[in-house]
Amino acid sequence: MNTAEDRRRMLGDMPVGQLLMRFSVPAIIGMIVSALYNVVDRIFLGMVSGQAIGAVYITFPIILVIMALSMLVGIGATTLISIRLGEDNHQEAERILGNAFIIMMVMSLVISLVILLFADPLLRVFGATPSLLPLAALYMRIVCLALPLQMVSFSLNSVIRAEGNPTLAMVTMMVGTLVNVVLDYLFIVQLGWGVAGAAWATVAGMAVSGLWILFYFLTGRSLLKLRAGYFRLDLALVRRIMALGIPSFGMQLANSLVITVINYELKIYGGDNALAAMGIIHSVSTLCFFPLFGINQGVQPIIGFNFGARQLHRVREALFKAIGAGTCFALASFILIMVFTDDIVRVFASNPETLAAIGDYTRQGLRINILFLPILGLGIVGGTYFQATGRAAIATFLSLTRQLIILVPCVVIFARLWGVTGVWMGYPASDLASTILVTYFLFRYRHELRGQPRQ
Helix, strand or coil: CCHHHHHHHHHHHHHHHHHHHHHHHHHHHHHHHHHHHHHHHHHHHHHCCHHHHHHHHHHHHHHHHHHHHHHHHHHHHHHHHHHHHHHHHHHHHHHHHHHHHHHHCCCCCHHHHHHHHHHHHHHHHCCCCCCCCCHHHHHHHHHHHHHHHHHHHHHHHHHHCCCCCHHHHHHHHHHHHHHHHHHHHHHHHHHHCCCHHHHHHHHHHHHHHHCHHHCCCCCCCCCCCCCHHCCCCCHHHHHHHHHCCCCCCHHHHHHHHHHHHHHHHHHCCCCHHHHHHHHHHHHHHHHHHHHHHHHHHHHHHHHHHHHHHCCCCHHHHHHHHHHHHHHHHHHHHHHHHHHHHHHHHHHCCCHHHHHHHHHHHHHHHHHHHCCCCHHHHHHHHHHHHHHHHHHHHHHHHHHHHHHHCCHHHHHHHHHHHHHHHHCCCCCCCHHHHHHHHHHHHHCCHHHHHHHCCCC
């Protein structure tokens, strides 16, 4: 968008279906491309050994904590920016952007220092076995070198979508992933660097994406500008940003805790082979869920803007069309995985020894993990309504329910009843229960969605 008025006309007047396509398709592509960071790493590492896959997977709870902190600031700022732009308050939107940028820079530098100094004990806490720890620590220490650019990139990418430029947000993620894929092949396959090669390829991809986004905001091409005058922190504004980012932060932080619990259960009942299998299952399920998260990212500025402009009929239409699109994606993913399970496993475990060691665990886990995937179009996309309209408490509760409150007890109890199979079964149980809760809360707010007074 060239001007704030252009953006207002687009978000306030363009047909909702067309608008949802315009925002969600680039976000979906961007999220899938983002997921390929881990998927490509694990495909190439599968040519090395199951242990290499397991070592990189063990680092994922820490990566999720980093993403959670990025979302705490990035999504919170984006939600507030969308509402302020809907209110035609451009200056306040830029002040929010400046505060978010400073928070991210300080936060990323502190986290990088902590990881460099304490990678080994942190990885032990998150479930690393003695045999996987050295490789996992090596990977983590290399990756954290690009952490400031990664966190700033992730948070500001959401702002690019909020100001009405979803295609650029998609291209930014694609450029970084392309660099990562090319260097993965060079470093792992051609040079034989193994886990270290995967780490350096990831660093390069992060650096390119981060520098690309900073160039966009610092060279006058963006609707909102990074202005030095807004780099002074306003504590009241920081608290508001954090409050609105807490649902996404809670979801990612809870996901990190869940994976840590799962790692401990898999370590007890299945050892390194079960952990490596979970690395593959996680990569595949991420490719299924990220399109739903992409729809969330696409519909959030639409709902936020129109809610701020009090065009509730457009809010309702955007929400239900997003839920329908999410259901179609989820159902298609479910069918593809069920039909092509064996082929998917062989893509990751191309080494015959790796396939023999982890193939059975991976096939069983994949099929059980996605049993209720078709209903998550409602369960995941439906919940974004409460975050986009500034209802942080409800959004936080719903995100924590699926990732923590239900899933962790199910995993712990089921693992003691059925071993590794029980770990896999915790996921569909949580998906079903959380979707029922989202449906209940949407029903409670049905009058608002219809533009009627609350009864």
